Amino acid sequence: MGDVLELDAVSVRRGTKMILDDVSWSVNEGERWVVLGPNGAGKTTVIQLVSGRMHPTSGSVTIIGEPLGRTDVAELRPLIGVASAALAHRIPDAEKVLDVVVTASYGITGRWREQYEDLDTDRAQALLDVFGVGHLSGRAYGTLSSGERKRVQVARALMPDPEVLLLDEPAAGLDLGGREELMQALAELAGDRRSPVMVLVTHHVEEIPPGFTHALLLKEGTVEAVGPIDEVITPQHLSRAFGLDLEVERHRDRFAARAAGAHVGARAH
């Protein structure tokens, strides 16, 4: 099977700063990837490249078999669903939740005069239902909690039935309940073979949903480790990437990490 996404020796430079330095990565059909690394490691830059929103300074990017630079990105965009804080900021507060999702068929935010087929509204409602926010479809987006908004954003990203789903920190800012509900919904999505290829960016191993198969671990714009998730999410690799001695546990399908030697009650009074 061919690569769905590929970075080949990609570097991105801004001024004198190398944001990505010789990064190679390939994503195949059926895979669910987590892109992990500390602040500033280059995770969002990777997402911008593979969503066709940025070109590399050197190296090549291939998106769904099409080389970036020799392809009309406008044609590729509907094939790539993205949920990110940057895109979420563009959703008007007054927009009805159903419309937030339905407008994604046309790659726009803000419903204005477009006519939608019943089929589209039915699909949007079904996606909201899958993420447990179907009962909010008539509400204004601005009235939702951040957890509810995150789920609406993922439903929106899935609306055009993309071949790739890119999720940039989908659990950021959620409380424990909100995070766990989102993890469950993403785990179900990851476990469904009809789902698109998934790439999820996070700083936290606790935010990797069950069913994710591979990981790309970045450190200061370079690849610290890449491959099957069990080979990448190890104390050695995470300690090097985050620059401190870490312990990593795996319980069933979830990971947890903490500083080595950190024990409850260890703080002196």
Ligand SMILES: Nc1ncnc2c1ncn2[C@@H]1O[C@H](COP(=O)(O)OP(=O)(O)OP(=O)(O)O)[C@@H](O)[C@H]1O
């Ligand atoms: N236009 C720019 N000019 C200079 N530096 C930039 C520019 N855009 C991004 N950077 C820097 O590139 C680095 C990588 O940014 P990126 O947003 O990809 O990291 P990240 O891993 O997503 O970080 P975070 O976890 O904090 O969101 C950061 O140090 C950032 O400051």
